[in-house]
Amino acid sequence: MFMMADRTSSKANGFQESGPMSPEHYRSLRRQTTLRLSLTYLTPIVLLAIYFMFQYDAVVSESERLHLKAMAESQANTLDLFLSERQVNLSNVIDDPTFPTQPTSADLARNLEGLRRISNAFVDIGFFDSSGVQVTYAGPFESLERRDYSSEEWYSTLREHTASFVITDIYLGFRQRPHFTIAVSRVTQQGLIVLRATLDPQKIYQYLSSLEGSGEVVAYIVNLNGTCQLAADVIAKPLDTCSFVPPRTPRQGSIRATVKGSSAIYGYSWLHTVDWSLIVRKPPQHHQSFFSSTNLRVLGIATIMVIVGFIVIVNRSRKRVELQRDSDISRVQLGHAAKLASVGELAAGIAHEINNPLASINEEAGLMKDLMDPAFGTPVEPHELVHYLDSIQESVFRCRDITRKLLGFVRKTDIELKEQDIHKLIDEVVDGLLGHEMVVSNIEVTRDYGEDVPKLVTDGNQLEQVLLNILNNALDAMEDEPGKIAIVTRRTDDKVRINLSDTGKGMNREQLEHIFVPFYTTKEVGKGTGLGLSVSYGIVRDLGGEIEVQSSPGQGSTFTLVLPIHHETPIAEN
Incomplete structure (x- = not known):
């Protein structure tokens, strides 16, 4: 089920x-x-x-013991290794014999999950066909799927077979966020295929920021054109033009340069995997305090x-x-x-309930009229009419109880939390408001009340509405055919469970997913408003409870109300 x-x-x-x-x-x-x-x-x-201020000051003290050239060489080698590993990770995915020729988004999502287990720098992954269209995509930017990248420089490099993989500079791209791309290509029977992954430059920057020391040492990366790839705010922002670009030869070294009127020593090292240069700078005789600029x-x-x-x-x-x-x-x-x-749905039953005592009043009044008619020649003493008057009064009281119950149900009232006998509430709904409907529809109602179920601190009027909505739906689900409704109450810890089961037509998965949505109804047009379960959901929630539903087509449905015995938190506090 x-x-x-x-x-x-x-x-x-x-x-x-x-x-x-x-x-x-x-x-x-x-x-x-x-x-x-x-x-x-x-x-x-x-x-x-x-945290940043304290960390910045700590890095300054540590970096004072490092030599700029050694620092640049060491960190450049580490960054080279990082990028090479990411390229190998991506190549392993496309070279995997189990990698499908036409992967789905689900396939790429699994691959992306595996890549992220290796490195959290991976942001997303995409598969391209020979036309340069990203046919499949997995990641946070779903709008990139079906995008045409054929005019992108990195794709042209792979299409012309000048390289089997590409690592790009930092760029904005379609997503308008700084990122860089690692892409690998393969030639298959279907033509050129490309697998591309984007990496978060912030992950690299977080690593490079550990080289900085409260203004005394700053590390940043530039490309061949002098465009800043990663940098501290005091140097430049990503994609800004950097004032200092180190020479291509030698590949590692240090040099004194004057930039914007300020002389400083720069240590640098060019990477092997991509044309980037890692630069560290230390201004001469700069005394750093905790409250630096x-x-x-x-x-x-x-x-x-x-x-x-x-x-x-x-x-x-x-x-x-x-x-x-x-x-x-x-x-x-x-x-x-x-x-x-x-x-409105109960109107016919209520009319029948009122019609019975009215018919009794009419009958008793008719008898009294006949007895008092001189044509019969039988004198009637007043005390002989008391029996008929009592019957009339009893019928009037019965009509009054029905109308009071109806008015009490529809009246707008505040939520009033007090002790309620849940079994009495159920009986009032089943035997009172729905009694006629149950008899006319030939519905058998069985009640199994737990002996240890205590009184609940809840709102009786609101709970009656919930019970009426659910039982009304159960009657409609049996489609005018004989059926059964089982009502079971049990206590579990500090809660009471009320199971309302019917032998109706049941609901499928799609219907179950929408039954608490306002104005959604499975009934025929004109037979339901789609408000009952939605309102019931809100009432039970406000009473601190839960609604559980079990149903399958042809097997009926079971609604379970889970209500707290003591509602200690006032409804309006949240």
């Missing part, structure tokens, strides 16, 4: 069903939202700024970000609370509409 469990949080995440709350409540909610968002978004900025700049940026962020958060909180208030009003109106829809 197919099973679907739609679970909500064990705590109420909603508001009262009574509509808009007091202004004080929303002011409190706004303050809480502002505080929560501030702690969530601004605290990391402050901590990151503090760089650290003060970071602190200033962090302060501005905190101020701007706080202003944005305040405005966002205000709009969020306004939307919540509008949502509360709409949800109350939607719930009341669902109640009225349920009453």
Whole structure:
């Protein structure tokens, strides 16, 4: 049997069903939202700024013992090895005998997962056919699938068979974000195929940042054209033109140069895998303090970000609370509409329930009229009419109880949490509101109430609406044929489970995925509003409970209400 469990949080995440709350409540909610968002978004900025300042100062002390040329050579070799390994990783994927000639997105997703296990620098992966179109893609930028890369320089290099792999410079590309590409190509019976992966330059920058030392040593990378690939903000931003480009020969060394009127020593080393040069710089006789210009700049940026962020958060909180208030009003109106829809579906049964006592009143009144008619010649004493008057009064009380119950059900009321006998509520719905429908439809109802089920702290009126909605759906699911409804209650720890099972037509997977969506209905046109289960879902959630559904076509359905015995958290607190 197919099973679907739609679970909500064990705590109420909603508001009262009574509509808009007091202004004080929303002011409190706004303050809480502002505080929560501030702690969530601004605290990391402050901590990151503090962490960067301390880390920056520590790197300076450590880097003072290193020689610039040795540092450049060592780190360039490490970066060369890193890029070579990533190229080999990609080649292993395309050369794998199990790699399909026409991979799907799922295939590439598995390959990307394997690559990320090797290195978290991999961002995405794409497969290209001989036309240069990325036919299959896996990664966070799904809009890149079916993009034409035939005019890209790196693809032209592979298409002309001048190299079997390419590592590009940092560029923006279609995604408009700095990244670089490693691509490998193979020639198959179907023509040229290319497998490309993009890598996150920030992963390399994070590594290079460990070379920096609070303004005394700065490391960055340039290409042959002098375009900055990776750099600290004090030097340049990615894709900016760098002021210093080291000579091609010798490939490693150090040189004193004057850039923008400032003389400094530069250590450099050209990489072998790609035409990049790693450069480290140390200004002469530069005494670095903890509150250096760089650290003060970071602190200033962090302060501005905190101020701007706080202003944005305040405005966002205000709009969020306004939307919540509008949502509360709409949800109350939607719930009341669902109640009225349920009453409309029960109209025939309620009319029958009222018609019976009215017929009894009519009959008793007719008998009294006949007895009092002089034509019969039988004198009637007043005490002889008491029996008939009592019967009439009893019928009137019965009509009154039916109308009171109906009015109590449709009346807009606030959620009122108090002890409720769940079994009594079920009996009122089954024997009262739905009693006639059950008899007319030839539905057998069995009830198995757990003896240890205690009273619940809940809202009886709201819970009656949930029970009525679910049982109404069960009646409709049996399509006017004889059937059975089983109601079982059990206690599990601090919760009570109410199972409502029917022998109706059941639901398939697609229907189960949408049954709690407003205005979605499986009934025929004109027989349902699609609000019942949606409103029931919200009510149970606000009461701190859950709704679970099990169903399969032809096997009926089982709705399980899981409700807390003690609802200690007020509904409106969240």
